[in-house]
Amino acid sequence: MSSTIKHRRVRVLLPLAAGDMYDYRAPDSLDVEIGHFVTVPLGKREVTGVVWEEAADSDLAEDRMKDVLSLLPCAKLPSDSIKFIDWVAQYTMQRRGRVLRMAMSVPDALYPKTPRVGYRYTGALPEKMTAARKRVLDLIEEGGVQTAADLAAIAGVSTSVVKGLADKGALEAVDLPAEKPIDRPDWQYARFDLSDDQQVAAKSLASDVARQSFSVSLLDGVTGSGKTEVYFEAIAACLKEGRQALVLLPEIALTAQWLSRFEARFGVRPVEWHSDLGQAERRRNWRAVIEGRADIVVGARSALFLPFDNLGLIVVDEEHETSFKQDEGVPYNARDMAVVRGKIGDFPVVLASATPSLESLMNAKAGKYKHLKLPSRYGGALLPNVDIIDLRQHRPGSQRWISDPLRLAIEATLAEGQQVMLFLNRRGYAPLTLCDSCGHRLQCPNCSAWLVEHRLANRLQCHHCGYTAVSPKSCVECGAEDSFKACGPGIERLSEEAEMLFPGRRIAMMASDTVASPRAAAEFVAAMERGEIDILIGTQIVAKGYHFPNLTLVGIIDADLGLAGGDLRAAERTYQLLSQVTGRAGRESSPGKVFLQSYLPEHPVIEAIVRQQSDDFFALEAAGRESAGMPPFGRLAALVLSSPKAESVARFARDLARCAPMGRKITVLGPAPAPLSMIRGRHRYRFLVKCEKDVNIQSVVAKWLKGRKVPADIRLQIDIDPYNFM
Template sequence: MKLHYAEVLVDVANRRLDQVFHYRIPTDMALKRGMRVLVPLNYRQVQGVVVRLTNDLPLGVSDGAIKPILSIVGHMETIPEDLIELALWLAETTICSIAQSLHTVWPLLKGKVEEWVIPIATKEDEDVKTLQILDPDTYNALAVLFRSRNKALSLSIYLKRSGLNKNQVEQLAKQGWLKLESRFTSGVPQSVQKALTSGVTAEADEVKANDSKKLPADYRRVLTPEQGLVCQKVMEALAKQQYETMLLHGITGSGKTEVYQRIIGEVLAQGGSAILLVPEISLTSQIARYFREHFGDQLIVLHSGLQASEKAKAWQDILQGKVRVVIGARSAVFAPLPNLRLIILDEEHEGAYHQEENPKYHARNVARKRMEQLGGVVLLGSATPSLEAYAAAQTGKISLLTMGNRVANRPLPPVEVVDMREELIKGNRSMFSLSLQDKLRGTLERGEQGMLFLNRRGYSTFVVCRECGYVVRCSHCDIALTYHTQGNSMRCHYCNHEEIPPRTCPECGSRYIRFFGQGTQRVEEEIKGLYPSARILRLDFDTTRSREAYGEILGRFRRQEADVLVGTQMMAKGLDFPNVTLVGVIAADQMLNMPDFRARERTFQLLTQVAGRAGRSDKPGQVVIQTYAPEDRAIIQASHHNFKGFFWEEIGYRKARNYPPYTHVIRVTLTHEKEERVIKGAHSLAHALNQGLESHENGNTSLDILGPAPAVMPRLKNHYRWQVSIKGKRLDFMREFMHQGVQRFAHDSSSSGVQLNIEVDPLSM
């Protein structure tokens, strides 16, 4: 039966137009769900995606009011139905526009609708030749088009080349010399568009091509008993062909990567495909080299660091079925692999899996949704799982797999915690404790290597007493207050509580209360002063700006061309250096006192991960953690490699304070170039949300509105930033409540020009 109407999602990032529109299907148009089309919208023409074909119209809408679809945009591969559903789900759960969501899920949508100028006559026409004598200006205007390669130009380019204005072009069109036509210009190179329409996408061809690629002979290695049991459990779950999430808690050095390789190999052998996500772009090339040894050309690497042409070529290979294994950072979770059966998130606790721009998704949630759609398995792997994931495993919502021993039964390195308050009493004002200095000297003398870790990520400076370790915290939120040079004040970025910095320690009365903050460059300089002959490499944002720098630095360290590697969190995970026997953490407090309720969790994770870099071969390792808070539970449990102990202590703290996972938070960050505009907008949004609390919409559901308050970074890229948050227990209700509040705010004059960024369950406050 011929269907007469199409429901189209228009590609416009405007909340007022963020809905499905109905269009008439021309009688000569063969349309399918997932196709991209050009449609009229108000007084312009825009791209859209067909999400449904129907014979029904909304109540009160007549056929005469329905406009026709203008054309199909190209004839590239249609968007798979499961990815259309994924985009709709993503827009709903992240409270962003459907257009933004579609562009994230299907990057081949990039492009724009432009007006083109096309000549009606040709250069050889007698009328045109006559113009050369009677009307040279018109002839010269047409000659610009005749000289172009395709005998047509976009209006913007034509205006520049001809020197005409738009009114003059429209006059030429009325006179019948040329016409104006709307066209969609794709951001995908022509060569890729042609390849995508070459017909090499049939599933039978894909399977036939991949069957001929045999796995190498060394594919099967001897697994430890724990590795073997984990592989067996995952394969049993895959055999059910039902959605399941599994958490693999394997300590550092237990061989999780080998488990991933074995499981992916089994999935491929059964005709499926898999995605392996890693948290950092810098880790993709390292792990890809290992997997390419096993899977060869069946593997492709995806991440945001690729050039546009590289991304397009990679997408082409995926759509043509040339590869069945994708390794990449978070955006690789959307790869449209055929027969996708498995998605693995390595180091699942990492914050890098959370997208900072709209749509603000978490790759873990997207992976779960995709496998729920396709009936596959999500495997979350980490030595220090996120509290949310481990809590879900403890309550039986997801399965828990464990590997508690290192490969070859190598021991975890002993950890020494140094109280830096005592170092001050001894007269040591260096950033290196006497113990760390002594151990580093011994390491260098033995020809071994050391890694010194300092988490410089973060913009906050907190206030700490160097004698007793007291940190100034918010009396309402138990979060470290952030010092701001502007106004000389300390502020809580949850509730906006503000204090003047104390001159003496409120706890012990000491004068040695300071703003705390150190950098890797200073660490490097102090090592050179203590050990002039030591060869030092630094791994941080400043030294890895180029695409190759990260690999070059690690390559030199692996070849033992340096004795000491100084770095930030970039070196805390995924690195395996056999000659590293010493790991030193310079200032654990710099992580511990970030203004965030997750500060202790991140501290424990980073300390455990970085400690795991030591003693990964036959040479035993040792770890030194320097801190002003040796009694803190995160420091104590990390020094004992005790994840379970830390989990139960921290989950009790979260419950008492009503923090996630016992509650949910939705944060809105408002930005504008003018400070008074963003402040007014933030108060207006808070008022709009409070109106919702007072109305019947709230019912019996408890919600807290936090703010408005300045963001932790109150000014970024010349834009002022404020935030408003809501906290509650029912996430579905909170999303609807926030959506309605934002709609009310959008009709207020104070919303004009103010940009909103909405984040559901932000990883950092």
């Protein structure tokens, strides 16, 4: 009687939205290890996944077991990355495959790039010398070895000219590295002079890095205090230890000044990771990270899932920024997950901000985080004076938004040869367009949102789904022609008013749809620094850490914008945004001035900005949250149901409500139509689960949904710790 030999089995995780791990046989011919990227059969196709764990307990019949087909020529996914993906999936209640997909976002990087072929001059000359051939030879004598494509592009010839010179013996082919090498930063390249406060904070961070153990430090400094220079010293300490560092920045495409400061300190630019990179650069950078050749990476929130093998530090700059929270796909907060990643890898994490989040402040107050403060600006610069313009007393007038006091201040500032910033957090020309005859409002056909007029681009646009349309000539409701009127201002309309009030002045707009790439941002910053812009009009992106030496006046057109609505963090977000905007004024020797236009000058947020008393504001905000049991004193989870069929999603929401969890420490709010009840053609209902802090909210939600089959036409999205309540 023969016994069946049971071969070694492993579990492979595939980067798919459905399913989880699958058991495969590890052939003796392949040295399969945990973390290997492999190809495996799945149905009739071959897919790429990661060997996640051993499967010694697999009960799948031997005749049904399929083999791992091949190992990919790539370094293994580090064990810390595997632990991190497992943790994120469990915490966010998402499939592990969906989280793995974020770490495997560049499939081409799993394969080495084909070596490049370059050409160099041999010293010989072709029998027939044409003008095109001469340009190539002159160029290569100066530039050394170059590819045919580069030579042809610079010399203005076709690649056949280059290859013809090679055939004639004037050039010879040589192998080049497959990719451009990664520049290695020098931790001793050019240290900055630090103030006493900066030195104390930098020494604390550097010692944490040297200890190579987990800790979290909240670097809390006023705008212009030099937080970046302080955490650069922590990065230097990390480089000295031979470990990798990651810096997370919000809206990475708009950080030209940050990259320049990094290069001044370390001699080279860091490795970048953000959506604006081309596919070739993303491929190169991903592979450099997993092979340990990327010493310092600066990136947007997705950089947190890069496969670092030797990570020794994470810095989250502007840690309060809501853009660190991802709402689509796998909902997660990169700030919070960075702390988890540091805990898994046993290394320090630095959270830096001029206006820290209430969550981080409470953790610092409780002693969970080290609190490092920079209370004054670097180099003796003073914080700007902040004055309120009460719009109830100083009305700008019909279809005007710049009050007389602000206009006079702008005129005086420009007369002194200094720059002005006007802040309004609304893109486009007007947020609403309606018919002057019947009141009909132009609405997105796919969303319950008004269309925003972008007059410069001659279009109406939905900022939720991207739908665009040309402004109609006549009203679809009443038939009136040329009756549509713009209501309220966007920065385009504000720019129009500024051009009328300050003729001849150089006015520029800065918003996410006008400055859409790192190159455009760098050009914009350079123009400001050269003094080629007199008045800068911008949305929230102008508040992101920019340093304009000659900018001395900031005018906030509508300081009340953002205070209304049912958002849990509306007051906190408005305070943080206004604080960041006011911090752009007077960052050098010339004193800065800020004017806030408001109809609510007695509002606690407005008063806190004027007094520049963040402690008072956050104490008031904390007391309100605590009394309501809201984060960070309680826990929230959102369940969003959506479907193309309104009745279908409403019916399922009612069915789900009948079995909602109940308890002394648990409250379920809803179901109710979401404030944006339709997005991209899908009708939306929301539940909000509220628990006391000691309750495992994931367990509550899991028990509620257990055994509940979601209809095929309905999508259920779970968001643990939601930031978006729309």
